[in-house]
Amino acid sequence: MSANTPTDFPANPDSELRGTLAALRIEHRDLDDQIALLDTAPTDDELQLRRLKKRKLLIKDQIARIEHQLDPDEYA
Numbered sequence: 001m002s003a004n005t006p007t008d009f010p011a012n013p014d015s016e017l018r019g020t021l022a023a024l025r026i027e028h029r030d031l032d033d034q035i036a037l038l039d040t041a042p043t044d045d046e047l048q049l050r051r052l053k054k055r056k057l058l059i060k061d062q063i064a065r066i067e068h069q070l071d072p073d074e075y076a
Contacts, residue, residue, distance in 0.1 A: 014070060021066045024059050031056040 031052055038049050 017066050017070055021063060021070070024063050024066070028056060028059045028063065031059065 035049065035052050035056065038045070038052070043049070
């Protein structure tokens, strides 16, 4: 099978992106819950809290990139 056959490409890249977007939104929401729980509970694990917040920001950036791919600016 050659590298350029139609079966090598996703049938609908938008649906694949939408699936990824949904998964990222769920992970973002879960991280938000974990961060809120750590913020309310007294803990000495500031490093864990910072890591969760950093991961949440990275996911937010990924979400924004995918949203832009799915709905690019009309005037750009």
